[in-house]
Amino acid sequence: MTAREYDLIVIGAGPVGENVADRATQGGLSVVVVESELVGGECSYWACIPSKALLRPGAALRAARRVKGAAEAVTGDVDVAATLVRRDELAHHWDDTSQVEWLAGAGIDLVRGHGRITGEREVTVADADGIEKRLSARHAVVVSTGSAALLPDIPGLREAQPWTSRDATGVRDVPASLAILGGGVVGAEMATLFTSFGTAVTVIARSGLLRGVEPFAGEAVSKALTDAGADVRTGVEVERVERGEDGGVVLSLSDGAEVRAEQVLVATGRVPRTADIGLETVGLEPGSWLDVDDTLRVRGVDWLYGVGDVNHRALLTHQGKYQGRAAGDVIAVRARAADVDDRPWGAHVATADHSAVPQVVFTDPEVAAVGHTEESARAAGLGIRVLDYDLSWIAGASELADDYRGRARAIVDEERRVLVGATFVGQDVGELLHAATIAVVGEVPIDRLWHAVPSYPTISEVWLRWFEEYGR
Template structure:
């Protein structure tokens, strides 16, 4: 590798045990595990080493969301509230973001690769044959890489732009423009009520920007309904305009430069910018999938060891396999994929049974997620609806978190709700949802209970500390009974 990590020097071809396409957190983890498994590994990246999460998604968005959450928390504690005057400093919020993304400089990430023994080739990688990747650099030069054992695709996903007349022409923002903005817009319209739309509505509302959210099916549709309802109420109370049951029919810019969105009910929404947050598409369109008999632009179908079905040397890890579009789940998959690639290269045993070391079993039943809205939403496993759809006989345990003694220690006007889903046949927890301030820190306990299939009777002996919000576990057990 050259000192600056740009290329491997002048060459036409080079052979490795493993080639990883995509140097985000997922690709980095695949490569780290294969190197630890004794396999020579090269990683290919066309943008910044560290990927979407580090520079345009998880890290910058949470860095910008935290000041608003901190301000709301202080304002709801008597004795502290009087010490705070004024509103958020938008410029300081953006400056804080810049420190987290290192001003979009990946030097430290490249140094990590070097220290881990992972080679780097910068450029756009495409599959050009069996176990072969051709990388085109910015100067047009091509480097051919060949893998003795495996190629892993970890190219992630990109924002979906719906086919709405005029939308592309108004140059809408995606999550990248929102998290990478240099200046705060005068107003913002958000199309979509999922995680990105809800978090960005929370962010821009906290910055004092007029925000309109257009979400046909409401907010946070994939979790328990009460979670989205709580977030919508908080946004409305903070001054946002949340419109559900309608959709955008067309978009255009007026003579003054504002974007005008015409809704299906005939109403119009005007904003300086519009953020599209309606879903994701895989970054596989220009990956050369057709060279190995796969469909360009498609999600890659994998087995539980993350191997692409029908191509025994190709792995798809992270967003591209559409199993769970979350960084932590992608890294979890990466650990399994890297280890199984190394095992297969050594003709070693493959532990591919349920909860085995070489499979991503948790993708099916124990995916945790925190949504950093106001209030915070944390969920893992089944919702009531998904459990019933799966044919489970369940019992639902609901509890108002404001009734827990620890909640009043956190905030003077704490509002929140917690729901547990119990599989009655096995008497184990299969789902949990928490809504309220700081509930993200409750989630891992629920994740452990679900993954470990801890019996309800044993949970009685896991005593929550007092006074903390974790006391909700005791309240759930009391509601369930012995």
């Protein structure tokens, strides 16, 4: 079997792999992408796009109900059937034709099938019929295969055939009741979604909701879910799951209680999709996260790169795309200067993954955060000052809702007088986040930020209120 040769082979055609391939192609390399499912990946068809499409009608309806004049015009609840139709449209009915056309237009080849590393700079691809093609890379191979839902080792859980996030975002028949295991981003967002659909939701979160952000954020989301009719149980674990003869599930909890539901969704974490891609060929453990440096090169294998979820640095689509751009640039530079000793390769390496990762959680209220929390800043040994502000005190908030509720926290490094973290909780706060991200990444001194005047009346005025509290 003759190998087709390219400068770069990318395994995985999600948004991460697409960005690697695009940047490397722009850098003058010949690139082939290998994909076993749909070009566009998890985000386009099973995660970001469909989940946000499903969440938006409930968010818009709740926002309308918070404003007199609009509230009186709202006569019903979320139209589930119409919402599912909109989800299908935004997910392109799980047809990747347009994405394939984009690859071709960008000059990137596509090979469909399951790719495995079978030698140095070599990938063998088996298609649906088992026919194999061998690809060879002159310079590098990138693994961007993403992650999958973790199924915890709970007796009876696997046999009960639980939903994962893919099942939830691809739902056709909405269950009357749903038990959700896990209080992270997926668990909190899906609880918000199915509560808006009228499903009786029970969330079981051993450590509370949204660990890793400021505690007040998880508390606000938990309260909102409870107020909306969900049952949020924290401090307990699921000890056993059984699927009954009626098709429903029974969850036995560590406090002796039982939860019964039509369906159960597991949202307790992610695992890398690296179990069957030939890692053993290069001395790595199949199914492991890939340990990479800031150029996204796998430590110990100078031609292999791990980009996106597989490296466990920041399991977010936007961060994976950022990594993809960095990796594509670096691979192209190294290919052009293969005889140059390894050294730092300019500014575009993935340094933002260390301290400036932004994230929006599309719950009600929204949660938006970047950089350090108070806890992580203190753990890092920073001398900080914490600035808290009630967003309902801002004139712009009253324009959004008659009873706006929200909170914003800034973390200031006192030694350098720069912002190192920010968290916003409230309706529509996701649109505040990029300004904070720029301030954190740019290390803009507070003395200078005083001159970035926020428009009135908007909730961006929180920046002024923070600095007034901080003082000159």
